[in-house]
Amino acid sequence: MDKLLEQIKKGVVWPFPGGVHPPQQKSLSNSASITRLPLPDKLVVALKQHIGANGKLIVEKGQHVLKGQALTIPKANWSVPMHAPTSGTIADIKLMPSAHPSALPELSVIIEPDGKDLWCELNPIKNPATLSHDELINIIHQAGISGMGGAGFPTYVKADTKQPIEFLIINAVECEPYITADDMLMREHAKQIVQGIELMQQLLNPTLCIVGIEDNKPEAIAAMIQAAEHNSLILVQKVPTIYPSGGEKQLIKLLTNREVPNNGIPADVGILVHNTGTLFAIQQAVYEGKPLIERVVTVTGNTIHKPGNVWALLGSEIKHLLDCQGFSPVPQQQVIMGGPMMGFTLPTIRIGVVKTTNCILAPDHKELAEPGPEKACIRCSACADACPASLLPQQLQWFAKSKEYDKLQEHNLFDCIECGACAYVCPSEIPLVQYYRVAKVEIKEQQAEKIKADRAKERFDARKERLDREQAERQNRHKRKPAVKTPDEKQKVADALARVKSKSANSDEKSAVAAAIARAKAKKQQGDALEPDNSEVAKERALRKEQARQYKEQKAQSDEPASPDDKKSAVAAAIARAKAKKAAQLANAESTTDDAPQNEAPVDDKKAAVAAAIARAKAKKAAQLADAESTTDDALQNEAPVDDKKAAVAAAIARAKAKKAAKALADAESTTDDALQNEAPVDDKKAAVAAAIARAKAKKAAKALADAESTTDDAPQNEAPVDDKKAAVAAAIARAKAKKAAKALADTDNTTDDTPQNDAPVDDKKAAVAAAIARAKAKKAAKALADAESTTDDAQVTSAVENNDAASSTKADEPKANDDKKKAAVAAAIARAKAKKSQKEGNDQS
Structure with a gap:
């Protein structure tokens, strides 16, 4: 750094690549001092004359404004205000052509001067050293100062940089031909320019300030050196005359040998560059309190009779400047804003002067010939x-x-x-x-x-996300939320779970299987080192032995078990009992059927006597069969239980056959009754024939019922004893229904038997009535008996099936189960005996 400073102070410059040497043509305008023009007829002040956003308009059409009064105020970043160049009335606010090669319209304020040129109230600062950094920046900002030598960058933004600045460079090169505005400004106002440099030193505190001036401006160089004698940090440096040495990056290279990076700014390398016109405007804003409302403009060219530099109010039309300097246009005259190298041809001379306007060039055809047609590139490099x-x-x-x-x-x-x-x-x-x-x-x-598309996409994505979120919220709003449990309820649940876990962990009642599995796992884990604990199994085995011993003692005390011959006798007794039942039921059916015709018509006394004798003989036979059944039941009490499943199957088959036989008998009785009801009560032969047909059908139905009952009676012999409670309940139900059936049968038999005892012929109508009553009671008795038998059989089958399942699932408790089965069998046998006894008593009574 010290070496670089020494080189700079010695006047060393570093060349930049490229560059050209066009004719200077500066002598046309630098021989006369800067003049002030008369007020124009109107001022067209564009609201945007810098890089950045427009200010906010604070005036309106028809309003009177004073010189220096603000027309706009800043409203965004890089926004500077505009001020009225003179006092007058705002004639209009509308779009006007801009100072741009495209001449695109810009919003402008049109002011008609009143000729008084009255200033608004100004606030000059006599001692700027007392100002703070922010106060000084605010003054520069509110004065509307922007770069006056290039693109028009807002000066307050540059001055308020946060990066450290080593070199402050003042661009006074003015390398472009014809332009002498900065040259004349330095000659006449060098002191004010140096004061502006010192204000920037106050803001930036740079190591060194370098004023770069081309060596073709000796008067300007001398004036600046003289004005900066008192300040050792300001160095005036001459640079060679070459175009474009006034470019920002090129001047930095010339004076400091530093290069600005691509897409970077000078502040990135610790350098800040300002134009001489900008520094003069800063001095006017602080020391005089004047905003930027005018600037020096070079008006030159061969068509200008009085070429020179003038103080032009911002917004003054180009035509006004040309007319004041003696403009004599030629055919196809072109007017250029700027120099011949970087300037552009104006589409109209009604465009107003802006802050970056430094030259108005009006050449003739010899001075600046029109370019010829474009030709192909010859790749000359x-x-x-x-x-x-x-x-x-x-x-x-x-x-x-x-x-x-x-x-x-x-x-x-x-x-x-x-x-x-x-x-x-x-x-x-x-x-x-x-x-x-x-x-x-x-x-x-x-x-x-x-950028617009990206922002639109961001807004679209944000909107879509918001809509999805709202939709999800709407859907969740209708869902039922689980009830929130209070702390007490949560504690109760936790305590209950803890109790369950504790009970499960501390439970001593474990099954033998679980204990055996646990012992097996323990043995597998520990190997043969420990002996298994078989105490539980031993206890269970001893309990089973004790139960078997008790069962044998009880069996010994009871009747001795039947021998094989006794079993055969029991089977024969069961068969006999079934046949007895069949015969009893057949006798009852026949007696009812035979007795009914006797009462239907008055028949021969001998026939009636014969029928009565037959009925009595059948009743005696039924009584004998009943005795045989009681004997058979006593034998069945001592029978050994057989296979449960086979007994259940046999019982189911027997019930099916019994139901089928009962249905056949009912059909026969119904047919017989209908036939008897429709017969004539007088013809004896027809009555005898009808009675024979009825008896035949009754015998056939009785035979089918006998087969079913034989199967039904044999099946209970094979049934396994069932549980005590279930067997007792089933037996009680069977006894109740059997009693009811026996009672109904007894009533029927009494009614039926009393009818044939009257040997004398009776009246036909009375006999028919008596027969109908007998048939109704017989049907009621038969139905009650069938219900009783069905209920008894169902209970036995259900008990057998349940007992079968219990027997198959548990084998260890077999002695105890056999004992229970024996008790159930005894109870069932007693119930059957009582039912049959009741039936027998009913038959005897009949």
């Missing part, structure tokens, strides 16, 4: 040699013509300073700078559209 930014102008032009904007950016199009050196040396007269300017505008438009 003159443009590349002249480019001060070391670009490839020819390549950029091809990409610009084909609109390959990505490749233009890859080749650093935006490093081009649009100096026009490439177009100046091109032998094919290709307007290279125009291609670059158009391409830059289109690229910026694309970037702006992309």
